Amino acid sequence: MLKGFKDFIMRGNVVDLAVGVVIGAAFTSVVTALTTSFLKPLIQLIAGGSGVNPGTWQPREGVIFDYAGFLNAVITFLLTAAVVYFLVVFPLNKLAERRKRGEEPPPAAPSEEVKLLTEIRDALVRQQVAPGAVDDILGRHREPPR
Template sequence: MLKGFRDFILRGNVVDLAVGIVIGAAFSTLVNSFTTSFLKPVIKLVDSSGGVNAGGWEISKDNFIDWAGFVNAVITFLLTAAVLYFLVVFPMNKLAERRRRGESPPPSAPSEEIRLLTEIRDALAGGARVPAQSGGPADRPGPDHPPAEHRP
């Protein structure tokens, strides 16, 4: 199940789609900020009879250009794009390049439990008896295991 999920995620189309959605949302915020910061004040200026105050950025008392809000949106967009590139796109491109060359990342070593279970499976498949540890089920009397003094 995890291998199928990994194959799904590593497909280029899925990663491209996810990056496109995130960049699209960030760009939408940038466009909204531009509209709010610059276009709305200009439209209000044309629509109303307010005059331009040459002494500052203020177009009228209630109508001003919000430079800081737009610059903040630009910085946020650039940071979002940089994080996506360096944490998602760049590593995925390197992995895809290695796969094209036939190199795959080395598999991780199996855990101690997996190794022991593999040894037990191989020993049972080969017909060998796995010695019981003291205190295990083979040392306890029961219907399948007579007491130790009655064993041959």
């Protein structure tokens, strides 16, 4: 069950969707800050409503261009994007790259028995021993066919 969940999470589509949602939410705050910090006061100035002194383009006390709020939203967005990139996207890209290259842990070393049998086989091949002689060397006795 956990392997299936891991495979589901490691799919590119799921990770891309999650990153897109997080970055989209962070960018929404930047757009909202831009609107409330600059566009709303600008519209108040252009419309000549209660936010502008009559006959001048100087804003009244009620109109404030909140550039600090906008800068705060931009910095928050950049920090969020950096954290998502370095903690999610970068490690998963490295993992996918390793999988593409086929890097897997090296196979376990063969046991001593396997090494010994391999040496015996190689020695027999070098000596070109007759097929039945192998059983004699190893102490095996074949039963004759009936």
